[in-house]
Amino acid sequence: MFFIIPGPVIAAVTFPGVIVHEAAHLLFCRLRKVAVFDACFFRFGNPAGYVVHEPPKDFTSTLLICMGPFLLNTLLCVAICFPVMLPREVFGVHNGNLLMLWLGISIGMHAIPSTGDVSTLWHEGWAAAKRGNPLGILSLPLAGLIALVNAGRIIWLDAIYGAAVGIGLPMLLLNWLSA
Amino acid sequence: MFDVGGKILCDACCTREVESYPAGDVPKGLVQPIVDTTVCAVCGTDSGSLELQSVAGHPVCDACSQRLLHYPLPLWVKAASLLVAVLIVVSLATNWRFFQGFFEARSAIRCLKSDRPDYVKADSLAKAAARHVPESAAVRDLTVTAQAHLAYFRGLQAADKGDFKLAAELTDQASQAMPQDSALRADALIYKGLDAMQQDHSAAALEFFRKARGDSNMPPKALDALILRAEGGAAFDAKDYRAFLDKALALEQFQGEDANSRAQVASALACMYAQSGQESYRTQALQILDALPKDGDDPRGDEYRQRILHRINTRTIITRKQYLATVGAASQPAASKE
Numbered sequence: 001m002f003f004i005i006p007g008p009v010i011a012a013v014t015f016p017g018v019i020v021h022e023a024a025h026l027l028f029c030r031l032r033k034v035a036v037f038d039a040c041f042f043r044f045g046n047p048a049g050y051v052v053h054e055p056p057k058d059f060t061s062t063l064l065i066c067m068g069p070f071l072l073n074t075l076l077c078v079a080i081c082f083p084v085m086l087p088r089e090v091f092g093v094h095n096g097n098l099l100m101l102w103l104g105i106s107i108g109m110h111a112i113p114s115t116g117d118v119s120t121l122w123h124e125g126w127a128a129a130k131r132g133n134p135l136g137i138l139s140l141p142l143a144g145l146i147a148l149v150n151a152g153r154i155i156w157l158d159a160i161y162g163a164a165v166g167i168g169l170p171m172l173l174l175n176w177l178s179a
Numbered sequence: 180m181f182d183v184g185g186k187i188l189c190d191a192c193c194t195r196e197v198e199s200y201p202a203g204d205v206p207k208g209l210v211q212p213i214v215d216t217t218v219c220a221v222c223g224t225d226s227g228s229l230e231l232q233s234v235a236g237h238p239v240c241d242a243c244s245q246r247l248l249h250y251p252l253p254l255w256v257k258a259a260s261l262l263v264a265v266l267i268v269v270s271l272a273t274n275w276r277f278f279q280g281f282f283e284a285r286s287a288i289r290c291l292k293s294d295r296p297d298y299v300k301a302d303s304l305a306k307a308a309a310r311h312v313p314e315s316a317a318v319r320d321l322t323v324t325a326q327a328h329l330a331y332f333r334g335l336q337a338a339d340k341g342d343f344k345l346a347a348e349l350t351d352q353a354s355q356a357m358p359q360d361s362a363l364r365a366d367a368l369i370y371k372g373l374d375a376m377q378q379d380h381s382a383a384a385l386e387f388f389r390k391a392r393g394d395s396n397m398p399p400k401a402l403d404a405l406i407l408r409a410e411g412g413a414a415f416d417a418k419d420y421r422a423f424l425d426k427a428l429a430l431e432q433f434q435g436e437d438a439n440s441r442a443q444v445a446s447a448l449a450c451m452y453a454q455s456g457q458e459s460y461r462t463q464a465l466q467i468l469d470a471l472p473k474d475g476d477d478p479r480g481d482e483y484r485q486r487i488l489h490r491i492n493t494r495t496i497i498t499r500k501q502y503l504a505t506v507g508a509a510s511q512p513a514a515s516k517e
Contacts, residue, residue, distance in 0.1 A: 016263070023256060035234045036250035054235035054247075079267050083274040090281050091315035100270055103263070178285060 011048035017110030028068035032061035059128035077108030081166035108162030280312035327356035343374035365395035381412025
């Protein structure tokens with residue numbers, strides 16, 4: 001059974017993820033030398049954060065800016081949760097690191113690019129695909145998949161992703177290493 | 180400034196002009212903004228006649244361009260990033276012992292499960308893991324298992340050297356550490372039996388061997404041979420030489436052309452000769468002894484041969500201890516270490 005909690009409430013509870021998500025967009029804009037006009041890292045509203053930037057000059061930049069949060073949030077989620085999961089999973093030692101687990105999963109939950117990101121990725125990807133850009137072609141199914149996951153937020157797919165990366169992945173990795 | 184239908188108007192006049200049209204009837208493309216490419220769209224700085232670079236279609240001065248391209252992270256975001264980085268480092272540092280324990284325990288298990296197990300290394304790795312994660316019951320169990328394997332391994336080494344007393348002690352330690360392993364318990368019993376045999380306590384050895392039956396790692400046929408040998412020894416101790424001969428013959432039949440079992444038949448025949456004086460027993464015993472290989476490197480085998488000959492020559496049956504204390508000590512001081 002799934003129950004609906006308003007997006008702003010979820011964003012407030014998992015605010016570190018929103019901040020990291022927007023920071024990732026901004027960092028990739030800076031990395032790709034794309035001008036940023038405005039940025040909000042967290043607010044109580046919809047959207048909970050945003051980065052306004054000029055249209056990137058090439059599709060690689062578009063792809064990186066759109067997918068930046070996916071990379072950074074996922075990486076941070078693993079880095080934060082793994083050291084906490086190891087004592088629990090392998091040694092059964094619960095050393096009270098629930099704060100770290102919350103932080104990690106909050107960040108992991110916001111790894112999925114937003115609907116705005118998907119829309120940009122889809123349109124720019126389509127245009128790049130028409131020009132024969134292989135990245136553009138590859139980005140189309142990716143954009144479709146992300147759109148599906150975004151639609152799945154209503155059934156907590158973003159939270160499931162965060163838990164899968166923060167809890168499931170370390171468990172899987174540790175079980176594999178232990179085998 | 181705006182171009183409104185060919186007229187250049189300021190912001191206020193442009194608004195008035197647009198409002199003069201009926202609502203919803205403003206022609207498309209009526210208003211076009213006039214961009215002065217020498218004035219920065221962000222800070223409004225007029226660069227005179229110098230045309231500014233375009234960022235997203237807007238003229239922007241160098242300072243503003245740098246600011247847009249390197250949009251600064253607010254201080255609180257920087258502080259939060261630093262806090263997260265510190266939290267990750269602290270979390271890694273405080274949980275580092277679990278990483279160490281995990282990899283040590285993993286290596287210890289690999290050492291134990293390897294085709295060529297390294298019990299010494301497994302034991303030291305398991306102990307190191309237990310030092311790093313003392314609160315883990317799983318690691319404690321692993322340490323006990325590794326210790327037990329090491330004790331068992333050292334027991335095997337001791338048994339190879341013929342020190343069954345030490346082998347029994349070590350295997351017993353291993354068995355106590357892993358009480359669920361019935362094969363280990365059985366092996367400890369076998370070593371105890373072999374030690375008892377060395378001490379000429381065949382009846383006690385027989386008890387140990389019988390208890391070990393069914394659980395031991397030893398092939399059943401080898402254990403049956405040990406039982407036959409112990410039964411023969413027990414019969415000898417009980418001075419039941421007929422039974423001793425029967426068991427020796429059964430052992431010989433069981434083991435085939437084995438020098439030890441043939442020597443035991445000779446020993447039993449010598450006992451029968453000593454007891455009854457029947458020449459046929461003596462002849463058979465001597466025939467067997469003659470046929471046995473004479474190995475100068477086996478002092479215990481030579482001593483056994485001498486004891487049988489002594490029994491035939493004197494028609495007295497004495498135990499090995501008695502033999503060593505009297506005859507053996509005088510004739511062959513270097514023959515036995517006991």
